[in-house]
Amino acid sequence: MNFYLNGKPVSHEGDPAARLLDVLRDDFDCKSVKCGCKEGECGACAVLIDDVLYNSCCVAMGSIEEAHVLTLEGFRETKQFAALSKAFGELSAVQCGFCIPGMVMASHALLLKNPHPTTDEIREGLSGNLCRCTGYNAIVNAVENAAKEGDGLW
Amino acid sequence: MVNYAPKTLQEALKLRQETQSVPYAGGTDLMVENRKDVSYLFINRVAELQQVLEDEAYIRIGSGVTFTQALENKLVPELMKEAVSKIAAPAIRNAGTFGGNLGNGSAKADSVLIEYVMDAKIRLLSVNGERIVDVDRFYKGRRDLDLRDDELIAEILIPKQKIEKYAYQKVGGRNALAISRISFAGIVDTQDGKIKRIAAAFGAVADTVLRYKEIEKTMLGKTVEEAKELRETYIKAYMDNMVLTRGRVSAEYRKAVCENLLRDFLELI
Ligand SMILES: Cc1cc2nc3c(=O)[nH]c(=O)nc-3n(C[C@H](O)[C@H](O)[C@H](O)COP(=O)(O)OP(=O)(O)OC[C@H]3O[C@@H](n4cnc5c(N)ncnc54)[C@H](O)[C@@H]3O)c2cc1C
Ligand code: FES
Numbered sequence: 391m392n393f394y395l396n397g398k399p400v401s402h403e404g405d406p407a408a409r410l411l412d413v414l415r416d417d418f419d420c421k422s423v424k425c426g427c428k429e430g431e432c433g434a435c436a437v438l439i440d441d442v443l444y445n446s447c448c449v450a451m452g453s454i455e456e457a458h459v460l461t462l463e464g465f466r467e468t469k470q471f472a473a474l475s476k477a478f479g480e481l482s483a484v485q486c487g488f489c490i491p492g493m494v495m496a497s498h499a500l501l502l503k504n505p506h507p508t509t510d511e512i513r514e515g516l517s518g519n520l521c522r523c524t525g526y527n528a529i530v531n532a533v534e535n536a537a538k539e540g541d542g543l544w
Numbered sequence: 545m546v547n548y549a550p551k552t553l554q555e556a557l558k559l560r561q562e563t564q565s566v567p568y569a570g571g572t573d574l575m576v577e578n579r580k581d582v583s584y585l586f587i588n589r590v591a592e593l594q595q596v597l598e599d600e601a602y603i604r605i606g607s608g609v610t611f612t613q614a615l616e617n618k619l620v621p622e623l624m625k626e627a628v629s630k631i632a633a634p635a636i637r638n639a640g641t642f643g644g645n646l647g648n649g650s651a652k653a654d655s656v657l658i659e660y661v662m663d664a665k666i667r668l669l670s671v672n673g674e675r676i677v678d679v680d681r682f683y684k685g686r687r688d689l690d691l692r693d694d695e696l697i698a699e700i701l702i703p704k705q706k707i708e709k710y711a712y713q714k715v716g717g718r719n720a721l722a723i724s725r726i727s728f729a730g731i732v733d734t735q736d737g738k739i740k741r742i743a744a745a746f747g748a749v750a751d752t753v754l755r756y757k758e759i760e761k762t763m764l765g766k767t768v769e770e771a772k773e774l775r776e777t778y779i780k781a782y783m784d785n786m787v788l789t790r791g792r793v794s795a796e797y798r799k800a801v802c803e804n805l806l807r808d809f810l811e812l813i
């Protein structure tokens with residue numbers, strides 16, 4: 391099975407029914423991809439596949455032949471990440487941090503589609519990402535700021 | 545396990561006939577089920593299943609169309625969009641498909657509820673040809689579909705129709721904290737002051753979606769005034785007919801919720 395991980399062509403031998411989540415963590419050492427539920431409910435395992443947001447626990451390896459998978463490990467190298475990271479930091483939007491990789495990937499997916507989202511659109515865009523710590527407001531404000539200050543990046 | 549990844553519909557149908565593989569569209573139900581030792585037939589790259597088309601009679605939604613794609617498509621009816629927009633969250637709507645929603649045979653499937661009230665037909669394909677089945681016949685019961693071993697769900701055919709008034713409600717959530725969920729869809733059209741069509745269906749309350757065409761008939765052709773008079777009789781007929789599965793919340797409570805949903809809907813007349 392061949393696909394692209396963070397821009398690089400990679401291949402994977404193994405069960406096509408294996409979860410992308412497990413393969414990313416165990417075989418490609420992408421530990422930013424978290425496992426919170428394995429039921430599609432929490433968003434901690436969210437990644438982009440061909441620029442679209444998916445929960446990697448609900449993706450079987452056999453479905454991503456030739457696709458481009460982006461995790462935080464790759465996204466970290468971009469200006470868009472820098473804008474989100476700065477905003478999350480400034481607004482203290484991170485507590486324990488467990489949900490944050492998924493939140494950041496969901497924010498990026500949202501901004502790719504809609505570079506100037508309203509507050510409601512941000513809430514909707516992040517509605518599949520659960521956070522036990524922050525109460526969400528700081529995260530939503532951070533995405534709002536990143537969209538403003540990172541204007542033109544998405 | 546083997547990797548079956550067809551690129552064309554013809555290849556997919558051939559593999560469906562020749563192998564024991566399980567069709568995999570968006571994976572959002574299958575991966576949660578996490579069946580052991582299965583080979584999937586990955587149909588997520590079959591472009592022919594991912595189109596929304598229109599002919600004289602129908603809007604044709606490909607089984608591989610995702611909920612996100614439907615929300616962005618002009619041909620998909622508003623009532624369908626309203627229901628689909630309330631499914632889970634973006635990552636699930638990006639993956640979940642119409643075919644997969646039907647494929648589970650679940651009474652909770654939100655797009656299927658709308659297919660019931662809009663009198664949709666399901667187009668099935670195999671290497672031997674096609675079958676077209678009314679959605680309420682296709683859905684025989686819980687996890688029980690009129691789907692043969694060699695068939696794939698190809699399209700959902702929604703008759704073109706002008707909908708005057710509709711109601712859609714989804715009460716409660718799916719997430720771990722919500723203890724129950726009931727969904728309701730209803731359509732009512734009048735012509736020359738008379739009821740021309742009325743359709744109402746409940747999701748997630750029994751083994752399958754519930755719609756009672758016999759009860760609906762008692763309203764047809766009535767004037768709006770007569771229909772208003774008939775409301776309570778109509779509601780009672782539903783309550784007498786509806787047998788709800790036992791859940792974590794008492795059946796009586798859920799029946800009361802159904803009654804309220806129906807009453808709100810009838811206010812549209
Ligand atoms: C967190 C979460 C929240 C959810 N919330 C909702 C919700 O609010 N409302 C709702 O209705 N559903 C919900 N679902 C369920 C699920 O997302 C939907 O049922 C979705 O439509 C399934 O589509 P899929 O393409 O992912 O299906 P898959 O998982 O790929 O397949 C599901 C079944 O259909 C069969 N199948 C798929 N395509 C075909 C075909 N073309 N021909 C024959 N058989 C086929 C498969 O073999 C399998 O048995 C939720 C799921 C999760 C994980
Ligand atoms: S681990 Fe994938 S959504 Fe929770």
Ligand code: FES
Pocket residue numbers: 483484485486487488489490520521522523524
């Ligand atoms: S910061 Fe702890 S779960 Fe979100």
